[in-house]
Amino acid sequence: MLLMLFCVALAVAGIAYAKFRQVKAAIAMGKSFAPPPAAVTTAVVAPQTWEPSLRIIGTLKAVQGVSISTDLAGIVAEIAFDSGKPVQKGDLLVQLGSDQERAQLAAAQARRDLARLDARRKRDLQAQNAASISERDASDAELRRAEAACEEVEALLARKRITAPFTGILGIRQVNLGQFLNPGAPIATMHSLDPIHVQFNLPQQQLSFAANGRPLKVFTEDHPELGRDGAITASDSQVNENSRSITIEGTLPNKDHALRPGMFVNVELPLPKEQDVLVVPASAISYAPYGDSVFVVKDGTAPDGKPNKIASQQFVKLGQNRGDQIRVLSGLAPGDEVVTSGVFKLRPGAPVQVNNQVQPPSEAAPKPPNS
Numbered sequence: 001m002l003l004m005l006f007c008v009a010l011a012v013a014g015i016a017y018a019k020f021r022q023v024k025a026a027i028a029m030g031k032s033f034a035p036p037p038a039a040v041t042t043a044v045v046a047p048q049t050w051e052p053s054l055r056i057i058g059t060l061k062a063v064q065g066v067s068i069s070t071d072l073a074g075i076v077a078e079i080a081f082d083s084g085k086p087v088q089k090g091d092l093l094v095q096l097g098s099d100q101e102r103a104q105l106a107a108a109q110a111r112r113d114l115a116r117l118d119a120r121r122k123r124d125l126q127a128q129n130a131a132s133i134s135e136r137d138a139s140d141a142e143l144r145r146a147e148a149a150c151e152e153v154e155a156l157l158a159r160k161r162i163t164a165p166f167t168g169i170l171g172i173r174q175v176n177l178g179q180f181l182n183p184g185a186p187i188a189t190m191h192s193l194d195p196i197h198v199q200f201n202l203p204q205q206q207l208s209f210a211a212n213g214r215p216l217k218v219f220t221e222d223h224p225e226l227g228r229d230g231a232i233t234a235s236d237s238q239v240n241e242n243s244r245s246i247t248i249e250g251t252l253p254n255k256d257h258a259l260r261p262g263m264f265v266n267v268e269l270p271l272p273k274e275q276d277v278l279v280v281p282a283s284a285i286s287y288a289p290y291g292d293s294v295f296v297v298k299d300g301t302a303p304d305g306k307p308n309k310i311a312s313q314q315f316v317k318l319g320q321n322r323g324d325q326i327r328v329l330s331g332l333a334p335g336d337e338v339v340t341s342g343v344f345k346l347r348p349g350a351p352v353q354v355n356n357q358v359q360p361p362s363e364a365a366p367k368p369p370n371s
Contacts, residue, residue, distance in 0.1 A: 037308065037351035040342035041359055042297050043281060045332050050277035051270060052320055052327075054209065058200035058218065058267040060259055061249075062191035064166050068093065069184050072159050076179045083173045083188070087164040094175065094187055096160040105153040112146035119143040168192040169257065191261055196254040198230065200267045201245040209269060210235055210248045217268040218252055218259075226259060228252040278328045281362040284340045285326060291315045294332070295339040295346050297354065311339060313348045324362045 074096030081093045122139040126132070164170075171189035175181065198218050202210050212232055219227035230252035239246045250267070252259065259265075286293050293315045300310035316331030332338070339346065341360045346352070 037353040038311075038342055038345050039355050040295075040297075040311075040339045040346070040352045041356050042337045042354050043284070043340045043359070043362070045278050045280060045328075045334055045336045045338060047276040047334055048279055050274045050279065050322070050327060052274065053271055053322075054202075054206060054269040056200045056202065056267045056269065058198045058250075058265050060261050060263045060265060061197040061199050062168075062193065062261040063195060063197055063251075064168065064192040065190065065261060066165060067189050068162065068165075068187045070094070070096065070159075070162055070181050070187065071183050072096065072156075073180070073182055074098075074160060076175050076177055076181060079173070079175065079177060081170055081173070081188070084170060086169050087167070087190075089164055089167045091164045092161060093164060093170075094162040096162070096181070098157055098160040101153060101157050101160065105150065105157065108146065108149040108153050112143070112150050115139070115143040115146040162187065164190065166190075166192055193257045193260070194254045195230075195251050196259050196261070197233075198250045198252060198265060198267060200248055200250075201240075201243065202248050204239050204244050204246060207235075207239075207246060209271060210246070215270060216250050217270075218250070218265050219268070220263070220265050228254070228259065278332055278334065279322075279325045280328055280332070280338055281340045281360055282321065282324050282326050283360045283362075284338050284343065285316075285318065286313075286343050292318055295343055296332075297337045297339060297352060300349075300351075308351050309354060311346045311348070311350050311352050313346075324360075 076094060077097045078095035079093075080091070080095070081087060087093070119136075119139040119142070122136045126136040168190050169192075171191075173188050174186050175188075181187075198216075210232055212234065214232045216230055216232060217227060218230060230250045232248060233251045234249040236247040280294060284294050286295070293313050295311040296314045297309050298312050300308055314331055314336075317329040319327035319329045321327070339352070340362070342352075
């Protein structure tokens with residue numbers, strides 16, 4: 001039994017020693033293993049001209065916009081417009097019932113005609129010394145009173161005739177034939193759409209960029225084809241005490257009426273150009289909570305001792321973006337070769353193989369084909 005146990009222990013020790021040699025050889029091989037260099041694309045950082053801009057959220061406003069209503073009570077006798085149709089200034093929109101006022105006008109006109117005849121007779125009689133001057137003056141006063149009564153009824157009739165106050169586009173009709181309208185009851189909205197205003201707020205520190213006549217661009221995220229070029233036309237007279245911002249108003253052409261009041265838009269306000277600005281593609285940035293960085297390709301030595309290119313991580317401070325490009329405020333120098341694609345698979349000191357046959361896009365105003 002002792003001999004058998006000795007032989008078993010000897011066999012186990014032999015197997016353990018053999019496995020130990022194998023594991024030791026594998027560890028040694030792993031230490032000497034060098035991963036293949038990662039294929040990346042690069043771009044050389046060079047100074048260029050940078051045209052910064054301010055991007056602000058704005059709201060479209062009509063140059064003229066009202067809610068059409070009546071200041072007199074009455075029954076709708078005629079509707080002369082269609083919802084959403086353009087109208088010209090002075091076009092009839094709604095006619096309220098005015099039979100009573102027309103009768104009053106006829107009576108007032110009859111009294112005016114009689115007063116006119118009486119005043120003419122009194123002037124003739126007074127010229128012949130057959131009537132006193134006071135009688136002539138009284139007849140003239142009665143004529144003026146009768147004429148004023150006619151004008152009063154005519155003004156009342158005009159108020160029963162609701163017309164377009166300016167040229168524009170009507171909204172949805174809110175009245176029906178035969179409906180009784182109280183004073184102030186809405187009939188329809190109406191707006192003038194060409195040109196159109198855009199209003200946005202600027203911090204007081206940027207007030208110098210809001211001079212009248214300064215160009216601006218307006219566009220929407222969902223419909224970029226609706227972009228317009230306009231200019232600043234007015235600014236508010238005071239700064240808001242709570243937000244320390246000022247309201248700016250711009251004017252845009254809108255002949256196709258594609259832009260409507262109340263729309264949410266993005267406003268881009270170009271700023272003066274800057275020279276010798278360092279710019280990198282957005283794909284070169286590695287974002288992280290502890291800081292943004294790029295990988296710079298430098299000459300180094302591979303694990304086997306041969307010269308090779310390696311990636312060195314460089315933390316940077318970023319500025320404004322413009323399309324596919326981002327401004328670098330610090331951390332890079334002109335002539336640095338930065339990795340533009342393949343950043344996610346790199347680590348500091350990793351060997352790289354540069355292949356610039358296909359470069360990622362880097363345009364200041366990208367226009368994707370399917371946008």
